[in-house]
Amino acid sequence: MAYDKFTVLRSTAVPLPTENVDTDQIIPARFLKATEREGFGDNLFRDWRYDVEGNPKKDFVLNDSTYSGKILVSGKNFGSGSSREHAVWAIYDYGFRCVVSSFFADIFKNNCLNIGVLPVTVSAEFADKLFAAIQADPKTEIEVNLPEQKIKLLATGEFETFDINEYKKDNMQNGFDDIDYLLNMSSEIDAFAASK
Amino acid sequence: MEKTTLFDKIWDSHVVKSVPAGPDVFFIDKHFIHEVTSPVAFLNLEKRGITVKYPEKTIATPDHNVPTVDQDQTIKDKLSRMQVERLRENCKRYGIELHDLGSAHHGIVHVIGPELGVTQPGMTIVCGDSHTSTHGAFGAIAFGIGTSEVEMVLATQCIMQSKAKKMRISVNGTLGSGVTSKDIILYIISKISAAGATGYFVEYAGSAIQSLSMEARMTICNMSIEMGARGGLIAPDETTFDYLKGKRYSPKGEAWDKAVAYWKTLKTDEGAIFDEELVFDAADIEPMITYGTNPGMGIKVVGNIPTTEGMEGSNKTSYLKSLDYMGFAPGEAVQGKLVDYVFVGSCTNGRIEDIRSVAQFVKGHKKADNITAWIVPGSREVEKMAHEEGLVKILEEAGFELRQPGCSACLAMNDDKIPSGKYAVSTSNRNFEGRQGPGARTMLASPLTVAAVAITGRITDPREVFEN
Numbered sequence: 001m002a003y004d005k006f007t008v009l010r011s012t013a014v015p016l017p018t019e020n021v022d023t024d025q026i027i028p029a030r031f032l033k034a035t036e037r038e039g040f041g042d043n044l045f046r047d048w049r050y051d052v053e054g055n056p057k058k059d060f061v062l063n064d065s066t067y068s069g070k071i072l073v074s075g076k077n078f079g080s081g082s083s084r085e086h087a088v089w090a091i092y093d094y095g096f097r098c099v100v101s102s103f104f105a106d107i108f109k110n111n112c113l114n115i116g117v118l119p120v121t122v123s124a125e126f127a128d129k130l131f132a133a134i135q136a137d138p139k140t141e142i143e144v145n146l147p148e149q150k151i152k153l154l155a156t157g158e159f160e161t162f163d164i165n166e167y168k169k170d171n172m173q174n175g176f177d178d179i180d181y182l183l184n185m186s187s188e189i190d191a192f193a194a195s196k
Numbered sequence: 197m198e199k200t201t202l203f204d205k206i207w208d209s210h211v212v213k214s215v216p217a218g219p220d221v222f223f224i225d226k227h228f229i230h231e232v233t234s235p236v237a238f239l240n241l242e243k244r245g246i247t248v249k250y251p252e253k254t255i256a257t258p259d260h261n262v263p264t265v266d267q268d269q270t271i272k273d274k275l276s277r278m279q280v281e282r283l284r285e286n287c288k289r290y291g292i293e294l295h296d297l298g299s300a301h302h303g304i305v306h307v308i309g310p311e312l313g314v315t316q317p318g319m320t321i322v323c324g325d326s327h328t329s330t331h332g333a334f335g336a337i338a339f340g341i342g343t344s345e346v347e348m349v350l351a352t353q354c355i356m357q358s359k360a361k362k363m364r365i366s367v368n369g370t371l372g373s374g375v376t377s378k379d380i381i382l383y384i385i386s387k388i389s390a391a392g393a394t395g396y397f398v399e400y401a402g403s404a405i406q407s408l409s410m411e412a413r414m415t416i417c418n419m420s421i422e423m424g425a426r427g428g429l430i431a432p433d434e435t436t437f438d439y440l441k442g443k444r445y446s447p448k449g450e451a452w453d454k455a456v457a458y459w460k461t462l463k464t465d466e467g468a469i470f471d472e473e474l475v476f477d478a479a480d481i482e483p484m485i486t487y488g489t490n491p492g493m494g495i496k497v498v499g500n501i502p503t504t505e506g507m508e509g510s511n512k513t514s515y516l517k518s519l520d521y522m523g524f525a526p527g528e529a530v531q532g533k534l535v536d537y538v539f540v541g542s543c544t545n546g547r548i549e550d551i552r553s554v555a556q557f558v559k560g561h562k563k564a565d566n567i568t569a570w571i572v573p574g575s576r577e578v579e580k581m582a583h584e585e586g587l588v589k590i591l592e593e594a595g596f597e598l599r600q601p602g603c604s605a606c607l608a609m610n611d612d613k614i615p616s617g618k619y620a621v622s623t624s625n626r627n628f629e630g631r632q633g634p635g636a637r638t639m640l641a642s643p644l645t646v647a648a649v650a651i652t653g654r655i656t657d658p659r660e661v662f663e664n
């Protein structure tokens with residue numbers, strides 16, 4: 001199912017320097033009971049964002065109006081733990097289109113690519129640079145250029161290149177997904193299954 | 197001939213096609229589904245106007261959000277009920293085998309797969325659940341996937357993934373008394389961190405691993421994901437074959453002999469190269485417990501919580517945030533701390549061997565007054581055996597509450613929640629913030645350690661209780 005095409009994204013960013021953010025924090029298990037992919041953004045980071053009475057916690061970054069944007073810059077080992085794709089649905093539904101970290105958990109990264117959220121892995125130094133720049137000026141813009149595989153701090157022009165395989169890059173740029181690809185090779189799969 | 201690893205042999209024989217500068221089109225032999233990560237996948241099939249390609253290769257059971265009491269009645273929670281009903285509808289519509297609530301083989305998906313003999317050496321197995329790595333204990337490539345991939349498997353029996361790097365972790369020597377396979381894996385994760393194997397598929401080897409039962413091997417492979425690994429596997433051997441013989445879906449007669457002959461070929465060639473090799477000595481491993489909010493934050497039960505020495509920046513901030521959540525201070529001992537709940541269960545330690553070891557340990561004892569003790573069998577089969585072997589009676593006399601099968605307090609999607617601020621020592625796999633309920637403080641340990649904690653009411657080294 002096609003998703004939004006991703007080429008060049010220019011946006012302010014939300015900083016979340018915490019390390020080892022697991023998918024239980026991104027969306028707690030008790031909010032996984034839906035049978036449709038709707039409304040998950042409301043519960044993004046639920047227990048960090050709201051207290052038990054449902055009041056916003058002032059010290060959490062999503063409740064700080066200083067920060068906004070379509071890019072989430074996070075601490076290392078982001079998205080560890082449960083394979084729940086709901087975590088990425090929540091990130092997407094909230095409005096993020098790109099997550100930047102110096103280290104992503106495997107399944108989370110795959111899930112991102114499968115629904116059209118771009119995971120950008122940067123060096124720890126560049127991640128620190130991004131955090132510092134955003135904190136110094138929350139309105140600072142970051143450019144994520146997928147065709148050129150570049151992430152740039154627009155104010156200073158500092159940039160880093162990032163890896164993505166050609167196949168996934170092509171999918172993201174064109175809004176294709178893996179099922180489109182797999183359905184086109186149905187007979188090859190049948191032949192393979194028959195040979196086993 | 198090129199020397200290859202067990203992982204190579206299975207992976208390479210399941211590649212339908214390698215996409216140039218892209219992932220492999222990877223064929224899946226068995227697909228497990230449950231109520232939480234499958235409904236949107238089925239919905240998308242419908243939206244695309246396509247069907248399930250090989251329904252006989254998928255097996256379903258509701259486990260994540262089911263209640264663990266009154267399973268013969270309608271599920272009270274509306275959303276949970278809807279998910280379970282949707283699973284039933286989807287299985288009926290597409291002809292998928294369902295082990296429903298109350299049926300003889302209902303249970304946690306990673307417990308029933310092996311029990312039924314669905315899980316076999318050499319297979320590729322996926323499920324929309326990260327603990328699918330459990331099945332690697334049989335010498336299978338098994339790993340968790342997201343819902344988009346669940347949809348891919350339903351529609352095409354394939355997913356598109358790049359082959360992981362290879363790591364071998366050897367544990368050699370003999371385990372001390374009171375030390376279990378849970379301690380082995382908590383020890384390994386504490387050494388290499390919760391992200392230490394990210395990007396790798398791990399083969400566990402060495403004499404300490406080979407000496408383990410299938411149940412114990414499953415505990416180890418189960419937690420591979422907790423160090424970031426895509427999955428973990430162990431070469432099949434006589435222990436594996438003995439376990440599988442006579443299981444419902446195991447091959448029979450001549451087919452069995454043929455299967456065993458093939459399974460015996462499933463091992464890493466001597467001299468095969470891994471991208472990373474780690475070696476541990478079983479004698480260094482003691483009963484382990486976690487003190488923080490990721491499974492890498494583990495120490496021996498008799499140990500002290502690490503100080504912040506050498507930590508700085510976001511590393512230190514994250515560490516202190518974690519200890520603050522747990523109500524602990526750097527440098528202090530955990531032994532002797534009061535505990536409120538114990539939980540025995542989950543796909544990590546909810547099998548019959550786990551229940552046997554707890555029962556044997558608590559026999560003739562009573563749980564401490566400050567402890568609420570829950571024991572949740574991983575499946576109906578486990579529950580039945582526990583009754584037949586008299587374990588339930590022992591546990592109930594010790595003050596444990598036996599509940600019905602399901603994931604239960606491991607992730608607290610149902611009502612089995614640890615209250616905010618309370619401490620639970622748990623045989624499950626994750627100590628993340630809020631994992632066992634909002635505000636709950638989880639400490640992961642082996643069934644033996646959990647049994648010792650239940651009796652004393654405090655963090656206790658099981659070897660001390662043994663000796664007395």
